Amino acid sequence: MPIRTRSPLSAVATAVLCLTFAACARVADAPSTRTVLPVPPGALAVSTWHGGAPVAQASPGSPPRFHGAVRPIDAATRASMRWSWRPGCPVPIDDLRIVEVERFGFDGRVHHGEVIVRRDLAAGVRRVFRTLFEARFPIARMEPIDAFHGDDARAMAADDTSGFNCRWVTGHPGVWSAHAFGLAIDVNPLENPYVTGNAVAPRGAEPFADRSLNAPGMIHAGDVVVRAFAAIGWSWGGSWSTVRDYQHFSANGR
Numbered sequence: 147m148p149i150r151t152r153s154p155l156s157a158v159a160t161a162v163l164c165l166t167f168a169a170c171a172r173v174a175d176a177p178s179t180r181t182v183l184p185v186p187p188g189a190l191a192v193s194t195w196h197g198g199a200p201v202a203q204a205s206p207g208s209p210p211r212f213h214g215a216v217r218p219i220d221a222a223t224r225a226s227m228r229w230s231w232r233p234g235c236p237v238p239i240d241d242l243r244i245v246e247v248e249r250f251g252f253d254g255r256v257h258h259g260e261v262i263v264r265r266d267l268a269a270g271v272r273r274v275f276r277t278l279f280e281a282r283f284p285i286a287r288m289e290p291i292d293a294f295h296g297d298d299a300r301a302m303a304a305d306d307t308s309g310f311n312c313r314w315v316t317g318h319p320g321v322w323s324a325h326a327f328g329l330a331i332d333v334n335p336l337e338n339p340y341v342t343g344n345a346v347a348p349r350g351a352e353p354f355a356d357r358s359l360n361a362p363g364m365i366h367a368g369d370v371v372v373r374a375f376a377a378i379g380w381s382w383g384g385s386w387s388t389v390r391d392y393q394h395f396s397a398n399g400r
């Protein structure tokens with residue numbers, strides 16, 4: 147089912163949720179227009195590649211072109227990764243890569259995004275985000291987790307899409323997360339929370355534990371996001387049986 151096709155009922159439900167919960171007060175793109183809105187199909191796209199002057203501007207109705215790149219961890223990046231990587235992590239820092247992509251934000255515009263994954267997976271991850279770009283799937287924010295000092299709870303609450311982070315499995319200290327190997331990416335964690343029993347993370351994501359909603363940025367079984375990751379052999383935490391980690395995709399199924 148197309149995830150951005152919303153029934154009038156779901157539109158009303160989302161509006162009510164936005165009035166009721168802080169979840170709709172986003173912190174990423176365009177704070178002044180921070181509401182849950184569908185991405186208009188003919189949105190004017192302005193590239194903010196590298197945060198500089200626009201390099202591509204599409205006329206209304208013509209699709210903007212995707213730009214993406216894979217680059218190694220240079221000295222400046224290595225210095226910026228002091229929160230997410232340290233000696234003893236299960237992947238050498240030189241085996242990681244930054245995948246730079248363009249993404250649609252919830253404002254219908256094109257924004258820069260970066261995600262760090264293991265070297266051999268980077269080209270496939272770039273293809274995933276190209277597919278999401280072409281589908282105009284909105285991504286709220288996409289910065290390496292060092293922007294949040296490696297704090298997963300903070301990154302989730304900020305609705306940040308991120309990959310590598312040298313940390314334990316949530317609730318299992320001593321067990322490396324797939325993120326610690328550069329094998330996993332969390333997508334729109336606010337709209338796609340981690341749900342176990344009655345607990346929902348991050349705080350503020352409670353409305354999105356109701357997976358019958360079709361709000362923009364949500365991921366559902368068989369949709370473009372799940373299919374794009376499946377095409378490179380990654381599986382989705384939303385299909386797990388004990389906990390449901392709707393934001394989580396991984397190359398190793400964990």
Ligand SMILES: [Zn+2]
Nearest residue numbers: 330331332394
């Ligand atoms: Zn994850």
